[in-house]
Every structure is written in C-alpha cells, then in structure tokens.
Amino acid sequence: MRAAPADAGVASGCWHCGEPLPGSPARMEVDGASRAFCCDGCAAAAQWIRESNLGDYYRLRSEHASRVGTEPADFAIWDRDDVVAGHARDVEGGREITVLTDGMRCAACAWLIDRALAKEPGVLDVGANAVTGRIRLTWDPTTTALSAPLRRLALLGYRPYLAAGTRDEDARRRARNRSLLRIGLASLGAMQAMMFGEALYLDTSGTMAPATRDFLRWITFLVSTPVVFYAGWPFLEGAWRELRHRRLGMDVLVSTSTLLAYLASVVETVRGGAHVWYDAAVMFVFLLLVARTLEAHARAAANAQVDALARARPVLATREFADGTRETVPVAALRVGDIAHVAAGEPVPADGRLLDAEARFEEALLTGEPHPVARHEGDAVFAGTICRDRPARIRVIRTGADTRLSELTRLVEQAQAHRPRLAQVADRIAGVFVIAMLLVAGATFVAWQMHEPARALEVTLAVLAISCPCALSLSIPAALAAAHGGLAKIGMLATRPDALDRLARVTDVVFDKTGTLTDGGARLERVDAFDIHNDDALRIAAALEAGSTHPLAAAFTQGNAPSATGIRVIGGLGIEGMVEGRRWRIGRGDFAAGREDDGAVWLGDGEHPAARFEIGESMREDAMDTAAALHAQGLRLHLASGDAAERVAALASRIGIDDARARQTPEDKLAYVRRRQSEGRVVAMVGDGLNDAPVLAGADVSIAIGTGAALAQRAADLVLAGRSLARLPQAVSLARRTRAIIRQNLGWALAYNVLALPAAVMGLVPPWLAALGMSASSLVVTLNALRLARRPE
Known part of the structure; x- marks a missing residue:
C-alpha cells in the first residue's frame, strides 16, 4: 500500500467503512487501485491490515467495517x-x-x-x-x-x-456449554442407539444368537443411560417442578414417554424379552433438545435488545472542568450539571444538552433510525447514542436510572416478563391436552393388551411420543418472542403483553397533531404585546411553560425567566400559575385573555390580554408517507387535536386525512374514540402529550411517541422510541404477520395431532418414528416463528 496520486477517481464511499466521503478524502493505493477513505483513521486501519497479511478480510467480508475516526483513544x-x-x-x-x-x-x-x-x-x-x-x-x-x-x-x-460482570458472563458461558454438551451427547447417543437398534430390527426371522442380541441391548443400555438422565435432565427437572406445583404440562408428557421407553427397555433387557425401545427414548431427548435450542434462539431475538441496551451503557466517562482540563471517571460519578466530553465513536454517558454548535449522533439502538441524526446547540442528547464525526460536549441533565436508555431497558424487560393472554390460553389448553393424552394412552394400552399383548407397550409408547403437545406449547410463545425482537429492531417497544394481538386487529388510527404529526420543533414567529414589553411577556410565558412537556412549550425558552408557583394545567385550554406575585394564564384566547379563540397562544389574567404569540411548527418529513402506507393497509385515519381548526384542517388536507377534529379536549378525544368503538371499530390512538394520556388509556391499542410525556408512555401499549412515524405501518405489518404465523402454527399443531394420533393408536407408527414426528412438528412451528425475527420492511 502506498500513497495514491491526488487526481485518482473518487469512490462513492470509504473503502474501509463505506461512510460518505468528505470533499478531500484520504487516499491510498490498495492492490494497484486508488482507494478513497473518509478519514486518516480508516486509511491507517486498511494499511495495517494489508501490512499484517490480513488482506483477505476485504475479500471475505459481507458488510463494511465501522468508521475508525481520528479522535485519539486512551485506554x-x-x-x-x-x-x-x-x-x-x-x-x-x-x-x-x-x-x-x-x-x-x-x-x-x-x-x-x-x-x-x-x-x-x-x-x-x-x-x-x-x-x-x-x-x-x-x-x-x-x-x-x-x-x-x-x-x-x-x-x-x-x-x-x-x-457484564464476570459472574454474568460465566453463568452465560456455563449455560451455553451445558446446552451444547447435552445436544452433542444426545446426538452421539441417538446415532449409536439407532445403529444397534437397526441390527435388532433387521433380525426379522429371529435367527440372531441370544448372546449377540443381549450384548447389543446392554451396549445400547450403556449408551442410552447418560442421554436419558444427563442430556434429558431439563425435561425431568421440568416435570418434577410441574408435578410439585400440581399441574401437568409438556415436560410431564415428555418425561413420562422417555422414562417409560427407557425403563421398559431395561426390564426387557434384564429378562430377555422380545422388544426394547432405547432408540425411541434417546431420539425423543435429542430431537426435543434441538427444538428447544431453536426456541431459545427465537427468545434471544427479543432478549438481544436488552443485551444491546446494556452494551450501550458505557462504564467510563470523560468529565471536563471549567479550565478545559479533563479527567476519566466512572459513569456513576457523573452528576447533573457536569460537562461530559464525548469523543467521536464513543457512546454518550448520560442524558444532556449539547453545548457545541452542531454534532451528529447515531441513535439506531434507541430509536431504530439507521442514519445519524444532526443535533444543534441546546438539543437533547441521550445516553447510549454514538457520537459521530467529531467530539461533542454535553451538559448532563439526567444520569443512571433516570436516563432514557434506562427507561427503554425497563420497558423491554417489562414486555418480556409479561405472558400474553394467548400464551396463557395455550398453556391451559396444553395442560388439558396432557391429561387427555394420558387417558388415551391408558385406554390404548388396555385395548392392545386385550387384542395383542405383545405390542401393547410399544403402541402405548408411540401414542405418548406422537401426542406430546410440544408444537402447541411452542407455537405461540416462540412467535411472540420473535415478534418482540422484530419490534425492538425498528425502535418500537411493547409495554403490554397483548399489544401485538390488538394491533393486528386495528381498523382505525386516530392521530394527535402537535408533536405527533408535527415535529415538535415549535418556533416563535410573532409577538404582539399589550401594555407590557415584549421581553417581559416572553419571560412570563417562559416561566409558565417551564417544565411543560407540550411540544409548543419549546417555543418559550428564556434563560432569565423567573420561577412560577401554583402551576395548574387545564387540559386543552392552557396553563395557569403565579409569576412574580401575579396570577397569569397562557393558552387559548378564551381561556387566557377573554378573547375569541383564533388559533394563537395568548397571555393574560383570564379576562384581559397581555400578549399574543404566533407559533409555527413543521410537519414531520415522513408523515405523508406514513399516512399513505397506513391507507394501503386498509386503515381509516383520523385527526383529533386541541389546536385551532384552521391549522388542523390544513395539516389533515396535506397528509390525506379526511376526518379531522379541532379544539378537542382530552374528554372530547376520548368520547370520539368511544364513538368509533361503539360502531364496532378497533381503534389505535397515536399521541405524545400529557393531554393524550386519557385517550391512550381508552383506545383499543395505544402508541405513544417516545419523546413525549412520561404519563402518556405509561398509559400506552406501545412506545415509539424514535421520531420516525414510518415505524407505525411496519409495526402493523409485523403484528398482522404474527397473528398469521400463530394461526399457521396452531393449525399445523392441530392437523398433526388429528392425523398422527389415530395412526399411532392403530399401531401403524413405531415409537422411534413417533418421536421423530413429534420433534419435527416442534421444529416446524419454531422455524416458522423465527421468520418474525427479521427486521420488518
């Protein structure tokens, strides 16, 4: 590798990381071709890789590397x-x-x-x-x-x-190693048992010498014993736990089948009986272990989001002092008001406000947004996001458990801890099914004992093996776990166990306007003051709006604003409070100033106006595309806003929403949703503000914008962690696919048992084939569920 001439052609992206190239990219010659790099760090990495004879990396890779950057790293x-x-x-x-x-x-x-x-x-x-x-x-x-x-x-x-600490890592490693060891042991045991069993099965004429037959059986006994009692221990332990809690589940039927096949084979081996079924016992254990491993993989798709959120939480931070000096401290040592220096490529250690003119941050983990987001001075920056391009300085406003990263982690963990109603129903059905199958197996044994005693135990084993409700028990939990993983990948978090099921049945979507369909970046366009100076009006307005989560409050930011007391929020009207010994109101004209509601924000004492503010806001960039996508999914869209009629109608017209309601109080919004529900419609509400909490709680399924009020998020079924509305049609699509796959899984489980059980009862299925069929059924539903773990389009 050597320096390339300056006039070499410009590549479309960095050769190492694929990032867009600056106006004057770094250049090196690689394998006789000029390559452009976004920074000297990527160029140096490529040079070292080549000089270390590791250039095959560029040939083998399927994705670009991460950007190296030029910020010095001190470890x-x-x-x-x-x-x-x-x-x-x-x-x-x-x-x-x-x-x-x-x-x-x-x-x-x-x-x-x-x-x-x-x-x-x-x-x-x-x-x-x-x-x-x-x-x-x-x-x-x-x-x-x-x-x-x-x-x-x-x-x-x-x-x-x-x-994580060594204790967590060791526990994770031990569990993984035990699982691999059990599957490996079971696979070897299954192959050996089937090999010896085949020799016994091929002796159809009974000419094998008794000594040879007994030798093969004792060898199979030695091979099968560790498979049943070590590899199969999770099923035995699960069965004991179920019996101790006085309920019958899948592990009871699995353990009953396995132990019955094994113990009956031991008895037949000792007394020289006609048949042994070691092969069925070990096949049962091996195939079920494989099915459970795949189910665990499906669950890991959801758990990976918690792991990724934990990974984003840095352990160390760089604190900057007033004189410009810095020190590296544990993140736990940061305090509100500190200035944190974040190097390019490093995660932000705490929530804060950006102190620099501009910086870009990668928020994919928190919001699902794949592209870096530009932030400007004073904008909020969240812990766990990655600083890009250049170092940044933030003033810490929240640390530790109070950060948005911690809140999202709690939401994901809460969603995973819940058992949805569908899964609970499946568990109850499986419990009843186990009792029914035990009764069927008992009746089968009695019937065959009367008809052909020599085959009674063999047929009963086949019935127990083939009828195990593994597919039924796995069909719903595996699908839901994979679906929650898919949701997490797009930045949508479920906070209620049945949110996905209800979202799949939605027919209508009601949107709030401000902060939901608009970007929340309110700006003050005009101030008209009456008998008060403009600056004083802005100070009073800023005092009243301080701490408000309403998006329009962002228009009133004054560094010298006085403090307000006795603040009272009147839903849909405005805010009232004491500022410098005088009671003020800010909000609608009829509420704050005794004037006609004209869509502007008024300041007054309730009867007389002091100032009139015109606030401007922009529609979200993806609002129109989101509305078009939801329309294409057959959903009816509605707009219910507390804003003035003129603004609401204009926005609804631009987006393509026919049914728009203006000047809606929280009670009005809730009543509007109730009317739609009384017509048999399934309504989803999308909002972000404090005033949206009642209607979010009353809708069939509610979606809160993650940047909005905490109360609205607590009332919601789903939280949109990012700002992109495009996640909504993705979530609807995923919910519908989840419902379809659950139906497919349940249909398959039902069809399998309807067809396979009569065949087993009639003695047409040997025990080893019954075990194979049951395990194949479980694999089918698990693999089908894993399709949901892919990132929705």
Whole structure:
C-alpha cells in the first residue's frame, strides 16, 4: 500500500467503512487501485491490515467495517484494577476479560479480530463472536498491559466496552456449554442407539444368537443411560417442578414417554424379552433438545435488545472542568450539571444538552433510525447514542436510572416478563391436552393388551411420543418472542403483553397533531404585546411553560425567566400559575385573555390580554408517507387535536386525512374514540402529550411517541422510541404477520395431532418414528416463528 496520486477517481464511499466521503478524502493505493477513505483513521486501519497479511478480510467480508475516526483513544485507564474489577479474572498463565463492541457486522470481522489480536505481544487467546458482539481476551499482564490490545481493536474500528460482570458472563458461558454438551451427547447417543437398534430390527426371522442380541441391548443400555438422565435432565427437572406445583404440562408428557421407553427397555433387557425401545427414548431427548435450542434462539431475538441496551451503557466517562482540563471517571460519578466530553465513536454517558454548535449522533439502538441524526446547540442528547464525526460536549441533565436508555431497558424487560393472554390460553389448553393424552394412552394400552399383548407397550409408547403437545406449547410463545425482537429492531417497544394481538386487529388510527404529526420543533414567529414589553411577556410565558412537556412549550425558552408557583394545567385550554406575585394564564384566547379563540397562544389574567404569540411548527418529513402506507393497509385515519381548526384542517388536507377534529379536549378525544368503538371499530390512538394520556388509556391499542410525556408512555401499549412515524405501518405489518404465523402454527399443531394420533393408536407408527414426528412438528412451528425475527420492511 502506498500513497495514491491526488487526481485518482473518487469512490462513492470509504473503502474501509463505506461512510460518505468528505470533499478531500484520504487516499491510498490498495492492490494497484486508488482507494478513497473518509478519514486518516480508516486509511491507517486498511494499511495495517494489508501490512499484517490480513488482506483477505476485504475479500471475505459481507458488510463494511465501522468508521475508525481520528479522535485519539486512551485506554490507559483499563489498566487500573479498580476499573476492571468484577470484569477480569485470573486464569492459568494470565488474566481473562470479555469486552463488547458494536462494530462487528459479519463473520469476517470476527476473523479479523481473532488474527489481529493474536499478533499482539502478550495476548494468549482471543475469541470473537460476531453474533453477540463479545470478544473474549486472555493476556499475560507481565508481558503487556490490557490497554495495548484494546488500542489495536479501536484502531481497527472495533471500540471495546466493558461487558457484564464476570459472574454474568460465566453463568452465560456455563449455560451455553451445558446446552451444547447435552445436544452433542444426545446426538452421539441417538446415532449409536439407532445403529444397534437397526441390527435388532433387521433380525426379522429371529435367527440372531441370544448372546449377540443381549450384548447389543446392554451396549445400547450403556449408551442410552447418560442421554436419558444427563442430556434429558431439563425435561425431568421440568416435570418434577410441574408435578410439585400440581399441574401437568409438556415436560410431564415428555418425561413420562422417555422414562417409560427407557425403563421398559431395561426390564426387557434384564429378562430377555422380545422388544426394547432405547432408540425411541434417546431420539425423543435429542430431537426435543434441538427444538428447544431453536426456541431459545427465537427468545434471544427479543432478549438481544436488552443485551444491546446494556452494551450501550458505557462504564467510563470523560468529565471536563471549567479550565478545559479533563479527567476519566466512572459513569456513576457523573452528576447533573457536569460537562461530559464525548469523543467521536464513543457512546454518550448520560442524558444532556449539547453545548457545541452542531454534532451528529447515531441513535439506531434507541430509536431504530439507521442514519445519524444532526443535533444543534441546546438539543437533547441521550445516553447510549454514538457520537459521530467529531467530539461533542454535553451538559448532563439526567444520569443512571433516570436516563432514557434506562427507561427503554425497563420497558423491554417489562414486555418480556409479561405472558400474553394467548400464551396463557395455550398453556391451559396444553395442560388439558396432557391429561387427555394420558387417558388415551391408558385406554390404548388396555385395548392392545386385550387384542395383542405383545405390542401393547410399544403402541402405548408411540401414542405418548406422537401426542406430546410440544408444537402447541411452542407455537405461540416462540412467535411472540420473535415478534418482540422484530419490534425492538425498528425502535418500537411493547409495554403490554397483548399489544401485538390488538394491533393486528386495528381498523382505525386516530392521530394527535402537535408533536405527533408535527415535529415538535415549535418556533416563535410573532409577538404582539399589550401594555407590557415584549421581553417581559416572553419571560412570563417562559416561566409558565417551564417544565411543560407540550411540544409548543419549546417555543418559550428564556434563560432569565423567573420561577412560577401554583402551576395548574387545564387540559386543552392552557396553563395557569403565579409569576412574580401575579396570577397569569397562557393558552387559548378564551381561556387566557377573554378573547375569541383564533388559533394563537395568548397571555393574560383570564379576562384581559397581555400578549399574543404566533407559533409555527413543521410537519414531520415522513408523515405523508406514513399516512399513505397506513391507507394501503386498509386503515381509516383520523385527526383529533386541541389546536385551532384552521391549522388542523390544513395539516389533515396535506397528509390525506379526511376526518379531522379541532379544539378537542382530552374528554372530547376520548368520547370520539368511544364513538368509533361503539360502531364496532378497533381503534389505535397515536399521541405524545400529557393531554393524550386519557385517550391512550381508552383506545383499543395505544402508541405513544417516545419523546413525549412520561404519563402518556405509561398509559400506552406501545412506545415509539424514535421520531420516525414510518415505524407505525411496519409495526402493523409485523403484528398482522404474527397473528398469521400463530394461526399457521396452531393449525399445523392441530392437523398433526388429528392425523398422527389415530395412526399411532392403530399401531401403524413405531415409537422411534413417533418421536421423530413429534420433534419435527416442534421444529416446524419454531422455524416458522423465527421468520418474525427479521427486521420488518
């Protein structure tokens, strides 16, 4: 690699990270071709990769790398024991730590990290996982400091962050290793048992010597025992737990089938009986373990969002002092009012206000928005977002559990902890089904005992195996887990367990206007004061609006505003309070100034006007596209706003909403929704303000804009974490697909049992084939559910 001539052709994006190129990009010659880079950091990373003979990375990768940037990265603080305490642990020959990075985008990234860090002096072992974003690093502290390999990671574009503590990591690793060991043991046992079983089955004429037959059976016994009691332990433990709580579930039927096949085979082996069924027992365990692993993968699609949110929470922060000096401190040490310096490529440590003129932040994790968002001086910046392009300074306003990142984490965890009504119904049906199948199995055994005693146990085993309600039990939970993962990917979080089911049945969508269809960026366009100076009117207005979550309050920001007391919010009308010993009102003309409501914001004492404000706001960029998409989905759109009729009608006309209502109080909005519901319509309400909380609670399904009032979010079924309304039709589409897939899964489970159970009762299905059919049924519904984990289009 060498410097390229200045007149080389301009590429469409950075060769290393794919980011847009600046006017004068950095240039290098790679493999005889001129390549352009967005920054010197990406160029240096590409040069090091080539010089280290790791150039295959560019050939193998399926996604671009992360942007490296030019902000110097100082990892010296990672060498302090108090920083990595609880994260690093002593191992043979050195120490081990697991770090996280959000830069691994394909398997080639993991390949590059493994080989790049292995070249670092003192690094003993490296394991990078492109799926989880985790990097396990073992190093020798006597040879190198931890900061050295971490600095190499950052120089390649994979900035490391502290993962969860070693206890959580060890528990996760042990659970994963146990699961893999159980599946591996069960697969080997199943193959061996089937191989020996086939030799016994092929002896149709009964000419095999008894000694050979007994030898094969005892060998199969030795192979099957660890499969049943170790690999199958999760089912045995689950069955014991179900029986202890006096209920019958899937694990009871699984364990009954497995133990019956195994114990009957042991008895037949000891007494030299005609048949053994070890193969059915081990096949049962192996195939069910595979099905459960796939179900766990579906659940991990939703859990990954919690993991990603936890990953976004940095452990360290850079605090800046008034004289410009900086110090690195734990995030927990930040206080409200501190100034935090955020380097390019680093996550924001706390919620705050931007102090610089402009900066761009990547908010995909919080909002689902794939492109960096530009913020200007005074704009809100949230913890967990990634600073892009250039360093930024923010004044901290919320820390720790009060940040928006923590609120979203709680919402996701709350949604995952709930069991939707559909899943509860499926559990009850499965419990009744287990009782029915046990009765059917008992009746089958009695009938075959009377008809052909030699086959009674074999047929009963087949009935128990083939009738296990695994597909029924997995059909709904697997689909819902995958669907919640899909929702999280687009920045939509469910706070109620049945939100998806209700969203799939929606026929009408009612929108609020201000802050929902408009961008919430209210601006003051004109001030007319009466017997008061303009500046004084603005100060009083700013005092009354201070702390208000209504989007129009953003138009009144005065640094020298006095404090207001006795604040009272009157829904749909305005705000009343005491400012400098005098009672003031701000809001509609008839409420604040005794004037006719003309759509402007008035300031007065309730009878006499003091000032009139004209407020301007812009429609959201994607409002029209969202309305068109919802119309295409067959939904009726409505607009109910507390704003003036002229503004409401103009906005509705632009967007394409025929039914628009102006000057609606919270009670009016709720009554409007109730009327639609009385007509048999299923209504979704979309809003963001404090005044929307009653109607959000009264709608069939409610969606709150994540940037709005906390009370509105608590009343909502779904929270739109970002500002893009385009997530709404995506969520509706996903909800409808979820309902369709749940119906498909239930239909398959029902059809399978209707067809397979009579065949088993009639003795047409051997136990091993019954186990295969049951497990295949479970795999079908799980794989079908996994389709929902894809990001909705």
